[in-house]
Amino acid sequence: MKKILKNFIFLPLILIAAIAFVVMQVKSKPPIEHEEASYPTKAVEVIKIDKIPFRARAMAFGNVEPKVVLKAKSEVSGKISYIHPNLQKGASLKKGTLVLRIEPTSFEISLNQSKAGLAGSQSSLAQLQAEEKSSKRALSIAQKNLNVGIKERNRIKTLWDKRLISRSALDQEEQKVLSLRQQVQDMKGKLASYASRKAATRAQITQSKSQVDQSKDTLGRTEVRLPFDARIGAVSVEKGEFVPAGGLLFEALGVQAVEITAQLPTKQFRPLIIGLGNPNSTSPISLSDPESLQQALRRMNLEARVRLVGDSNQAVGWDGELIRLSESVDPTRDTLGIVIEVKNPYEGIIPGKRPPLLKGMYTSVELLAPAKPTMILPRKAVHQGRVYIANKDNKLEIRAVNILFHEGDLVVLDEEKDKNLIGENIIISDVIPVIEGLPLKAIEADEYQKNLALKALGKDVAINSDNNGASK
Numbered sequence: 001m002k003k004i005l006k007n008f009i010f011l012p013l014i015l016i017a018a019i020a021f022v023v024m025q026v027k028s029k030p031p032i033e034h035e036e037a038s039y040p041t042k043a044v045e046v047i048k049i050d051k052i053p054f055r056a057r058a059m060a061f062g063n064v065e066p067k068v069v070l071k072a073k074s075e076v077s078g079k080i081s082y083i084h085p086n087l088q089k090g091a092s093l094k095k096g097t098l099v100l101r102i103e104p105t106s107f108e109i110s111l112n113q114s115k116a117g118l119a120g121s122q123s124s125l126a127q128l129q130a131e132e133k134s135s136k137r138a139l140s141i142a143q144k145n146l147n148v149g150i151k152e153r154n155r156i157k158t159l160w161d162k163r164l165i166s167r168s169a170l171d172q173e174e175q176k177v178l179s180l181r182q183q184v185q186d187m188k189g190k191l192a193s194y195a196s197r198k199a200a201t202r203a204q205i206t207q208s209k210s211q212v213d214q215s216k217d218t219l220g221r222t223e224v225r226l227p228f229d230a231r232i233g234a235v236s237v238e239k240g241e242f243v244p245a246g247g248l249l250f251e252a253l254g255v256q257a258v259e260i261t262a263q264l265p266t267k268q269f270r271p272l273i274i275g276l277g278n279p280n281s282t283s284p285i286s287l288s289d290p291e292s293l294q295q296a297l298r299r300m301n302l303e304a305r306v307r308l309v310g311d312s313n314q315a316v317g318w319d320g321e322l323i324r325l326s327e328s329v330d331p332t333r334d335t336l337g338i339v340i341e342v343k344n345p346y347e348g349i350i351p352g353k354r355p356p357l358l359k360g361m362y363t364s365v366e367l368l369a370p371a372k373p374t375m376i377l378p379r380k381a382v383h384q385g386r387v388y389i390a391n392k393d394n395k396l397e398i399r400a401v402n403i404l405f406h407e408g409d410l411v412v413l414d415e416e417k418d419k420n421l422i423g424e425n426i427i428i429s430d431v432i433p434v435i436e437g438l439p440l441k442a443i444e445a446d447e448y449q450k451n452l453a454l455k456a457l458g459k460d461v462a463i464n465s466d467n468n469g470a471s472k
Helices: 002-028 105-161 167-220 266-273 290-300 446-456
Strands: 042-048 051-054 057-066 069-073 078-083 098-102 223-225 230-235 248-254 257-265 303-308 318-330 335-343 362-368 372-378 386-390 396-400 403-407 410-413 425-427 440-444
Touching: 042 386, 042 446, 051 446, 057 266, 057 335, 098 248, 105 167, 257 266, 257 318, 257 362, 266 335, 266 403, 290 318, 303 335, 335 362, 372 446, 410 446, 425 440
Parallel strands: 042 440
Antiparallel strands: 042 425, 051 372, 057 257, 057 362, 069 248, 078 098, 098 223, 230 248, 257 335, 303 318, 303 362, 318 335, 372 410, 386 396, 386 425, 403 410
């Protein structure tokens, strides 16, 4: 019992002594030195933002079609007597080449008959003119006879008044004068009829000439000549075959130009015309006025580059021109039809390298607007509508930007709302963690910025960068 009591007294004393010893040891030690924790300086690539020349771009796709397609049809009926040896699918023929003839014999007979009718009418007119001339001479003679008869009657009448002759002699002279007057009137009536007869004959001549011209025209339609340099498409007839009027003969494709009806997404067409082209023009456009629409298309001054889809050699291309827009928007694909014209698609052919633009080829059409100073950033420099800036104190700063539209790897900013960004160093490399005020070491990506300027002008260059800050 005494032993337990003794332990109960000493245990608290030992515990108090131990606590006092620990406290004395802690107070006797020097204070611990504290170090301030901070993030290490982050090396980042930067580009200086400024207005640079930028060409809005859009890409459309479509098939090649000849601008001029002639589907030759027979204008007369008959048997085909001649076909050009090269009138075959895929062959090329020059303008003016006689490619086909329909048997002309029946049309030549008709022409000869028309000519004979014309000659007969002309002969009748010549005969009438000769008769008229003869009748005029006869009228002149009859008039002279009448004048002589009147003088003789007057002489006889003077004798009668003196009662030197009988009354019967005077009456006889009166009858002669009346007869001569009747002859003159008959001749005048006959001459008056020549005018109407000649008019009728001239009308017959006009009709006969029309028949001759018609026969000549019909005869000329038996020969088919190419109105332009062309490549031959489908041929629907053979030599010796009878063709009715209106029957299809062959198809000819013009080689002077081709058209590409391409489908362009409407969201890509808008950047080509908003704030681009001619910014000083405020005149409205009327789609119902062809001249107004064509002037608007010319004012846009778009450059069109045509390439073959799937061709590994993308350096091969053709220059085109936007000549018209389709009448409506495709509601399913939300695309606008555009028509691009490429002139001389069969020139400059290099076998194995540069083919001609043939009907049905599938092509891409790249449209580029004129260059205009614009605020451009690479897409990877924009993070959910914000950009990271290495400010003057080499600290990370985050700012919101106003995006007009995206175009491939590029982002176009609203220069009015984001003009305060001009001259700032925009970070284009990854930053982890993203904390405002993070200390930075800015490395200017000069090569990257040069490539960005080329990309903005529509050049095919890459604007990716590696981890070491060198542009590719």
